Amino acid sequence: MIVKKEPEQFQNYLSDASNYKGFADSVYIPENEPEIIELLKKFNEQKTKVTIAGNGTGLTGARVPEGGVVISLEKLNRIINLSRKEKFVIVQPAVILKDLQDFVEAENLLYPPDPTERNCFIGATVATNASGARSFKYGPTRNYVVGLRIFLPAGEIISIERGKYFANGLKGHLITAPGKEILFTLPDYYMPHTKNAAGYFCRANMDLIDLFIGSEGTLGVITEVKLKLLDLPKSLLSSIAFFKSEENALDFIDEARSISIRASNNQSRSPSHLNASALEFFDQKALNFLRPDFQNIPGKSEAAVWFEQDYNDNDDSIITNWINLLKKYNCDEDSVWLAINKNEREKFHEFRHAVSWKVNEFIAQRNFKKIGTDVAVPAQNFRQFYSWIKKKIELENLDYVAYGHFGDCHPHLNMLPKDEFEYQKAKQIYAEICAEAVRLKGTISAEHGIGKLKRESLLKMHGEENIRKMAALKLIFDPNKILNIGNIFNENFLERV
Amino acid sequence: MKIAVCVSHVPDTAAKINIGSDSKNIDQNGVTFVVNPYDEYAIEEALKTKEKFGGETVAISLGGDANKETLRKALAMGIDNAVLLKDSGFRDSLSVAKALAEEIKTQGAELVFFGKQSVDYDSSIVGQLTAELLGYNCISVVISFSLDGNKITCEREIEGGKEIVETALPALITAQKGLNEPRYASLKGIMAAKKKEIIEKQPVAAQNYIEIISMKKTESKQAGKIVGTDSSAVPELVRLLREEAKVI
Numbered sequence: 001m002i003v004k005k006e007p008e009q010f011q012n013y014l015s016d017a018s019n020y021k022g023f024a025d026s027v028y029i030p031e032n033e034p035e036i037i038e039l040l041k042k043f044n045e046q047k048t049k050v051t052i053a054g055n056g057t058g059l060t061g062a063r064v065p066e067g068g069v070v071i072s073l074e075k076l077n078r079i080i081n082l083s084r085k086e087k088f089v090i091v092q093p094a095v096i097l098k099d100l101q102d103f104v105e106a107e108n109l110l111y112p113p114d115p116t117e118r119n120c121f122i123g124a125t126v127a128t129n130a131s132g133a134r135s136f137k138y139g140p141t142r143n144y145v146v147g148l149r150i151f152l153p154a155g156e157i158i159s160i161e162r163g164k165y166f167a168n169g170l171k172g173h174l175i176t177a178p179g180k181e182i183l184f185t186l187p188d189y190y191m192p193h194t195k196n197a198a199g200y201f202c203r204a205n206m207d208l209i210d211l212f213i214g215s216e217g218t219l220g221v222i223t224e225v226k227l228k229l230l231d232l233p234k235s236l237l238s239s240i241a242f243f244k245s246e247e248n249a250l251d252f253i254d255e256a257r258s259i260s261i262r263a264s265n266n267q268s269r270s271p272s273h274l275n276a277s278a279l280e281f282f283d284q285k286a287l288n289f290l291r292p293d294f295q296n297i298p299g300k301s302e303a304a305v306w307f308e309q310d311y312n313d314n315d316d317s318i319i320t321n322w323i324n325l326l327k328k329y330n331c332d333e334d335s336v337w338l339a340i341n342k343n344e345r346e347k348f349h350e351f352r353h354a355v356s357w358k359v360n361e362f363i364a365q366r367n368f369k370k371i372g373t374d375v376a377v378p379a380q381n382f383r384q385f386y387s388w389i390k391k392k393i394e395l396e397n398l399d400y401v402a403y404g405h406f407g408d409c410h411p412h413l414n415m416l417p418k419d420e421f422e423y424q425k426a427k428q429i430y431a432e433i434c435a436e437a438v439r440l441k442g443t444i445s446a447e448h449g450i451g452k453l454k455r456e457s458l459l460k461m462h463g464e465e466n467i468r469k470m471a472a473l474k475l476i477f478d479p480n481k482i483l484n485i486g487n488i489f490n491e492n493f494l495e496r497v
Numbered sequence: 498m499k500i501a502v503c504v505s506h507v508p509d510t511a512a513k514i515n516i517g518s519d520s521k522n523i524d525q526n527g528v529t530f531v532v533n534p535y536d537e538y539a540i541e542e543a544l545k546t547k548e549k550f551g552g553e554t555v556a557i558s559l560g561g562d563a564n565k566e567t568l569r570k571a572l573a574m575g576i577d578n579a580v581l582l583k584d585s586g587f588r589d590s591l592s593v594a595k596a597l598a599e600e601i602k603t604q605g606a607e608l609v610f611f612g613k614q615s616v617d618y619d620s621s622i623v624g625q626l627t628a629e630l631l632g633y634n635c636i637s638v639v640i641s642f643s644l645d646g647n648k649i650t651c652e653r654e655i656e657g658g659k660e661i662v663e664t665a666l667p668a669l670i671t672a673q674k675g676l677n678e679p680r681y682a683s684l685k686g687i688m689a690a691k692k693k694e695i696i697e698k699q700p701v702a703a704q705n706y707i708e709i710i711s712m713k714k715t716e717s718k719q720a721g722k723i724v725g726t727d728s729s730a731v732p733e734l735v736r737l738l739r740e741e742a743k744v745i
Contacts (some may be wrong), residue, residue: 008727295678296681338686338687344681
């Protein structure tokens with residue numbers, strides 16, 4: 001096991017992609033499960049805070065320590081077992097998502113969750129219930145987790161498979177490896193019918209494995225994950241279409257979304273029907289960020305949509321269906337790019353990824369933090385919500401860029417303040433956007449999670465009483481209050497239970 | 498004006514290459530093939546030239562049926578016609594050049610684009626040989642191309658700098674990265690490409706002057722060693738450089 005005690009040796013463990021900075025006494029890098037147990041037991045007895053570190057790709061400060069020690073799981077990076085026949089893979093938590101996807105693809109299998117940043121650890125994607133472009137069709141990480149091995153702070157182990165342990169109403173009951181019974185009550189707050197990564201997943205009679213998925217490391221340490229895999233689709237239609245107006249692009253997405261949802265719900269429909277697996281939007285400002293690197297972006301386009309669909313290479317009717325829909329919304333056929341092979345599909349992925357990092361680079365040069373939304377609302381409220389947000393930001397004269405998973409009604413609207421005054425203004429607008437999302441039955445965090453940066457918004461979404469119930473639940477699993485303290489809710493809630 | 502572009506079907510640069518059991522070919526198992534990256538610049542320049550001055554474009558490739566995939570991509574990007582010179586045996590650079598030159602002559606193309614090299618055999622010579630066989634002017638490793646009437650002005654990369662060269666049609670240009678940004682195929686282009694026929698022809702026979710005797714993998718380098726990450730590692734690093742690597 002590597003132990004880093006000198007601050008200059010572990011600076012990179014004190015922040016994540018959000019640029020939020022924390023502090024810690026030391027960093028431990030265990031190489032196997034017994035070493036993790038040993039560390040947990042020791043720190044549990046000492047009541048020393050332990051923050052579990054993933055690969056630092058998160059956007060909410062979830063892996064950023066606020067005191068105590070960091071345990072980085074980076075050495076637990078083995079793919080343990082893949083079953084081609086039963087279509088599952090068992091991995092250690094620090095396997096990189098991109099590596100896992102390439103690995104299963106070589107076996108003609110698909111692991112669908114695809115957060116834009118694919119350098120993340122699998123364990124961390126489970127901890128935040130990560131999702132991405134393809135979640136429009138395939139759903140988030142939760143849908144693919146079928147088994148977890150979890151270490152509790154006192155060194156006990158919970159092994160849980162999907163479909164085996166269910167809550168009785170809101171009452172939960174689990175047994176740890178040494179045979180200790182854990183009894184708990186689930187909170188019963190409203191969970192939005194959108195993509196959601198805001199707080200514990202809680203529902204009457206739920207499968208208890210879902211409690212741990214998206215719990216941001218606050219209940220236990222994930223040391224092994226069993227994931228369900230799908231057959232790799234024969235081919236993938238991947239395309240970026242450029243539109244003359246934002247309105248055209250948004251109308252196109254609206255119609256593609258409803259056709260796709262209908263097609264997915266109605267399996268009897270012919271497989272040649274239009275059925276998107278991803279629908280991603282870019283506004284004009286996002287395109288302007290990309291133009292230096294993608295010089296072929298048509299000069300007059302004001303918005304773009306990247307869409308994907310699984311299909312059979314020889315099925316031209318799907319392409320014709322897409323062309324007809326694009327024409328309906330005034331999209332010039334010549335300004336629709338199509339990826340011919342995997343390399344080009346990767347380039348389209350890079351097109352999407354580049355927006356995020358170019359915006360981050362731009363704001364870092366200004367020495368400010370961007371304020372980005374992760375809100376999602378139900379489809380019927382989406383257009384109204386999106387134009388409301390834009391009007392609000394434009395009224396305040398703030399620079400912004402809009403892009404994101406519009407198929408899932410999940411915009412990443414990034415405000416780009418130029419100075420402290422604008423930064424404060426942006427923070428205020430951010431709070432109003434979150435409040436409006438909640439009012440429209442949506443979520444304040446669809447995929448990034450809460451971590452340490454979005455606790456205030458979660459508090460507003462669920463109210464103090466429910467947060468207190470979450471804290472009470474955490475204390476059952478972590479009575480000494482050591483594990484990932486500060487994620488999801490403020491530490492104070494652990495005192496006030 | 499008729500513009501020809503010669504394209505090669507090569508293993509993806511990211512592919513892991515193994516030597517085949519005969520030691521004379523690569524093992525194609527699990528290897529993805531793509532359009533030779535430098536040829537994409539050639540295709541783009543041919544398309545841009547046609548868009549500016551009109552005319553007709555034709556893509557020519559020499560190889561087996563698999564090369565049709567590369568020709569299909571050229572068509573999807575907007576090339577008008579495609580010719581496959583069907584031959585799956587080994588040909589050296591001169592023999593390839595002879596076959597291509599013959600077809601370019603048949604096509605009557607007076608402007609020809611090549612990639613500066615194909616990333617499989619990397620000989621960087623087929624374009625120049627073809628130009629010589631045709632008696633065309635040739636400018637290689639080009640990063641900027643312009644045509645004005647009969648006059649061609651190109652910028653080409655040379656060691657440590659750039660060179661501006663002028664010549665006249667008929668001419669053959671070999672493309673270097675930086676010449677342009679190749680376009681993606683459009684949805685419309687794909688549909689059009691599916692309807693187009695790839696014309697198959699028998700290439701002219703030509704003698705090989707080069708024979709592949711055997712292929713070998715280069716020996717892999719030993720893994721590097723991290724002695725430490727801060728100043729405390731310096732004495733050990735100096736000791737290793739002196740005693741093990743013997744470089745200081």
